[in-house]
Structures are given as C-alpha cells and as structure tokens.
Amino acid sequence: CLTVRWSRVKPKWATTRPKYPATRLALHHFDVAYGSQLGPLWPSVRVALLCEKKYGALINNFSHHDAMAELQLQGCKDFISDTAAAERGGEEVSQSDLQTTSDASVHSNIKCLVFPEETSYLPLLSRPDSDGLLGYYLMDAASVLPCLALDVREGHTVLDLCAAPGGKALTIMQTYDLGFLCVNDSSVSRTMRLRRVLQSYVPKAQLSDAKVHISSFDGTMWGDVERDSFDRVLVDVPCTTDRHSVTEDDNNIFRKNRVGDRRRLPQLQTALLLAGILAARPGGEIVYSTCSLSQQQNQGVVEQAAHLALEQHGIHTQIVDLKPLTQKFSNTFHFAPGLSVGEMVVPHLAANFGPIYMCKLRRLT
Template structure:
C-alpha cells in the first residue's frame, strides 16, 4: 500500500478516536444523571420511612432507635437439650466468653459476655455442630424470640401449634419445654421454607420423633381444627424493619402501604389462631415489626371485632417495655436485642357465631 493509502487509513483512525472522545462525555453525563436520579429515589424512600416511624416514636426516640436498628443484630445461643451436653462443654473453649440469660428465660441460653451494643462489627458465634449421635448442639437466634416462647407458658404435656413456623428457631425453643407426652404441630405454607423447617427439626431432634407434625396449610384458613391446641404461637410475617435496613434491595420495596397490607393478613392469621386454641388456652401473637399498626392495632381489632372472645394477659418482663396490649423489645433500650413484639391472649369462651370467622373486617 502506498503512502496515500496509509495516510487515509491514519486519518480515518484519527477521526474515530476523536469521535469516541466526543461521545464519552455524553455517555458519562447520562450515566451520572441516572445515578443521581436513583440516589434521589433511594433518599426519598428512606425519608418516607423515617418520617413514618418518627410520627409514631417522636423525633428524639426515633433518632436513637434507628441508629440501634442499623447496628448488627445481636444473637444468643440456645443449647439443645436433645444433644449431648458433654460434647457441648468440650466446645466451650472455642466459643466467645459466655454469660447466661437466666434472668429472663428459663431454658439454657447464653449471650456474649461484655457485649458492646455500640459496635458496628458483628459479634458472631461459631456455627453449631452435631454431637456424636448427629444432633445439633445449639441454635443461634435473638433472645427476644426465646422470650416470646417463654410467654406461652408451655407445660410438658401441652399440645402446641406454631402457625407460621419457618425458619424454625421458635419451634426449637418450644421443643425445649415439651415433655414426652407433649406435641407440636408446625405449619409453613411455602414449600421451600417448609423444606428448610423440616431440615431444622430433623437436625435438632432424635430420629423419628412422633411428637412433631409438619403441615403446609394457608394459616389464614386454619379452621379445620377448632379448639385442638392448648397453646398457639403466631409469629406473623411482618415488615421486619431491621432486616430492611440491612438489605438495600429489600428496603427499596418499602412503602407505608406495606405495613397496612401486612396488618390485614396478620389479623386473618390471628383469628385463625384463636379459633384453633382451646377455651382457656393461650395465643401468643408476635412480630419483629416496630409498627403499632402490625402490633397493638392488630390485637385491638381482634378484641373488638373478632367473633371469639379473648382477653389480654398482662405480664412484665426483665427486658423491653409495655405497650397497650403487649410487650415490645427494642434494641435501643435492651443493649441490642430485638425488635420483637408479642401479646398474650387467652381465649375466654366459645365463638359468638357458629360460622367460621374468616371474613375481612376492613
């Protein structure tokens, strides 16, 4: 190729390079504009979220609460009575320094001694292990969850229903209190979550434990077994605000309507739970939400509009604070535990209407 051809090729290459330089700023500006718009959208969601809960808690309390919610979740270990405790004791040197939580739970649970609630680093336990017989030695969970099962006042021979049981921590806690002649029915609608629930129960119990019954029903339609259980735990699906603050994608789905929709379903679940418990039996309604719309207001609607009469059982606990109809554990007031709300309801009579109460009150 002659010099003319070479020159023309060089000119074309130079023009392409120049054109690409000219286009780059436009692309960068478009990208920056999109990023700025996305950032504005996220800030708008956060501001709406913060304003929503500031109205409920007041400015000063909300500032301390949201900072506590942003910090890592605090956990304890619940020792499994069905595992070999001697094997667990040999693990103690490998665990952080422990302190018993016997001041507010009656089953063996331990937290990290000298826990620093102000740290931004998660203080973790090593994963649980299996003993020589294949049974898992402990379960890691929030101590507030253990306290909710404490509120059920489970007796060794009770027939217990865990209506929304996955992932299984509260079910394992219930099992620590049941005796040889007690029974536990666990329910989870989602097949994937139910499969995981079965794995948890299989891991924490001796093989072929006949006290356990795993179901996969819609909890809002649990009307085929009226007055079958002495105690019912309803750990209702909720907004789970602390989890949202630690999961950016999930947080972007939040809106004020979310708590309203959750409350509607929670009331249906609570009606079914009350329908299932014996007269004189207890229902513990719980959530990990900080919204009164999903907590006290659901209980209030059950008392006022439910066709089955119930009364609130009021108790005080060593951690947390009283609400109108229950108790709430919030991390800014409990050195990091929670959030966990629960209300104890006692069924006081038969249904006011022979037909099942599965209608939407709204």
C-alpha cells in the same frame, strides 16, 4: 477504548439500579412513622437498628455436644437461668416478687446464651455431635421471649402457625415435655427449610408423626381444618422486619414492586391472629409476635383481631399481662416503656436485640 466500554455499560447499570434503594425507602418511612410513635426514643433506636445486631445461642438439649460449657468458657451467659438463679438466691427478693415469679413461669430447660459485653460476638458455626445434631441455633435472643411467654406445659398441644425457618419452633421443642406440636408455614420452600432445621437439631424419634406435624397451609384458613383444640398457639406473623428492611436490599418489603404486600400486612396479620384465636381451645393461650416496632402491626392488629373474634365468632379473649416476664429480663433487653397492649424489645446500642413485639391473649370462651 475505556470510553466506549463505559458508554455500553452505563445505561444498563443506570436503568437496573433503583433510584432509591429499598433500605433508604424503609428508613425514610420509619423516620416518619416511628419519629412520631416513639418520640425522643427513636434516634437511639434508629442508630441501633443500623448497627450490627447481637445474637443469642439457643442451646440444643437434644445434642450430646456440650455447647453450653464451651460457650460459657468464652464468657457467654444463659440469660434465662441466670435470672432464675438470681431470683432463687437473692436475699433481697420480696414476697410480692416471688408471687410474680410463679405467675410467669420460666422453663429452666430453655437456655439461650448471650455475651454480656456488647463488643463480643458468638461463633457462627455450631459443631455436630456423633448423631449429627448441632449444639446450638443462632437467633435474635429476644425471639426466645414469645416462646417463654407461651408458657408451654407438660402434655400441651401447640400450634406454630407461621413457623419457618423454625427458630421459635425449635425453642418450643426444647421444653421436652410438650404433647404434640403442629408447625405450619404457607411458603413451601420455607417449610422445606423449616424441616431441614428441625432435622439438624432434633432426633428422628422426636419428629415422629405422633409428636410433630409439619404442614404448608395458608394459616388464615386454619379454622377450616381445625378449631377449638390447641392449648397454646404461636402466631409469629410476616411483618416489615424492621432491622432487615433498613440493612438489606434483598427480599426487602419496601421495594417498589412490593408496595401492595406491605400495605396488606395489617390485614394479613389480623386474619392470622384471628385464625390462631379460633384454633386455640377455650382457656387456651395465644402469643402474637412481630419483629416490627409498628403500632399498626402490633397493638392495632391485636385489638382488631380480638374485636373480630367477639363480633364474628362470639369468642371473648383477655390480654395477659407480660410485665412479670419482661421484668425478669430487663438486665438483658431494653423494653419500650408504657405500652398499653403487649411488650416490645427495642434495639439499643448496649443491648442490640430486637425489635420484638409480643402480646399474649387468653381465650375465655
């Protein structure tokens, strides 16, 4: 009886199961690409990518629940304010360091807690307060960095072009004093998820039409709707999501039937960044980010989009140095050494965040 059952089940199982799972294809691809791009750094980054990642808890300033105190009691530390406090209080801080600090302002009202020890993990569930708003949002702590780099100031109008599921939009909203926020994502289902995330963390009054606009456009076409207007634009593009690609077969961009999507990524990313540049006002700033280590999806895209902005639209851009910002956080994250364009958090067993690449552009004309 067992033999009969096995012979019925086996062929179906054998034909539906791919010969090489997407995670294995991804790892093979990365071994080739990152082996040569990162050289001796790659083996340790590879191990970290395959190990359990660390989270950060973005504190929700809109919640009455004091999640910050609760997590601090468990040993968590706010990696942003701790750095700012060390800079203010440290006698050894030199005048030139202080100059750098003021250049790369860090909003003290964005708080993200991490466990300093690599072995401790944050509780996954955050409790709602009396208004039903959750106390913190779990995300890769390195994802907060592009939002800090964006440097949103009082009254700024901000566009988050690829915003779902909403971790970075929520981080930007923690700065309180922004003027107007447009959050967009081309996927209707993901935009619905984004809306649910915002509703779980932000009071209704802060989500009024006068303050937040949620849309579901193809971001590459944003210029057809609105140009030259935003003070800040975040372009957090779809990418090979390297950590996901080596650990999860579900929705994996290395699946055989998604080869076309993967090959078109740099083209899509360039079109999105170009649209972000067009959406910013002259003098405005744009942050491009990915969660991939790929030079082609990172530096390659930034250079190509800046080139197209000039060639096709006569728009000059300038790369803004993010070193002053990353230096502040070098105790929490491992940054790739010697990148010529942008900064990148690389996964490391002792600080298993990232990968996150970010590059900031200023629109000059």
